[in-house]
Amino acid sequence: GGNIFRGLQGSAQGMERTTADYMGMLATVMNALAMQSALEAKGLHCRVISAIRMDEVCEPYIRRRAIRHLEKGRVVIFAAGTGNPYFTTDTAATLRANEMNCEAIFKGTKVDGVYDKDPKKFPDAKRYGEVSYDEVLQKHLGVMDASAIALARDNRLPIVVFSLDEPGGFRAILEGRGTYTRVHS
Structure with a gap:
């Protein structure tokens, strides 16, 4: 929901952090819808499931219901993060991926993988093809917040980081092609 409202930015501008985070969660619901x-x-069956109850527009998060939707071949979009302030959408995505027994997390970003430093600022930045969870944490590589990385590590859930800006990039990643970084143990 950062395209609509980002909680940390609101907090930095003097807004109370909890309120700012809730506003960010509501923004994710709008994007999910x-x-x-x-x-x-496009003809796909889809369900939006929210960690914050709003029954008129989407379903509440109930793990077994979400699994059943997946079993029926529906696309499930998880919205409103964990429903709690102070947790990022990265942590929520990692939590839900673990709860749904996913094989990996695919994190689309503005760059085509994980770098040793910001490639937008430093032309000599080096992209990793693969990197360990511990290295991401030790070097503060900024893939996701530390809680999300630790949760992925503790459950051996790989993270694939790729660019959303590359046309056909996600499809290429799913087909085993393209440019990306794999974070794993």
């Missing part, structure tokens, strides 16, 4: 609409226009 937009994504649902786009996917349904």
Whole structure:
């Protein structure tokens, strides 16, 4: 929901942090509903599941219900993070991926993988093809917040980091091609 509202930025501008985080979670629900609409226009069956109850627009998060939707071949979009302030959407994604028994997390970003420093600022930045969870944490590589990385590490859940800006990039990653970084043990 950072395209609509980012909780940390609101907090940095003097807004109370909890309120700012809740506003960020609500922004993720709006994005999830937009994504649902786009996917349904393509003929896909889709459900938005929110960690914050808002029964008129989406389903509440119930693990077994989410698993059943997946078993029926539906796309499930998790919204509103964990439903708790102070937790990022990266941590929420890692939590839900573990709860759904996913094989990996695919993290689309503005760059085509994990770098030793910001490639937008430093032309000599080196992209990792593979990197360990511990190295990400020790070197503060900024893939995801430390809680998300630790949760992925503790459950041996690989993270694939790729660029959202590359046309056809996600499809290429799923087909085993493309440029990305794999974070694993």
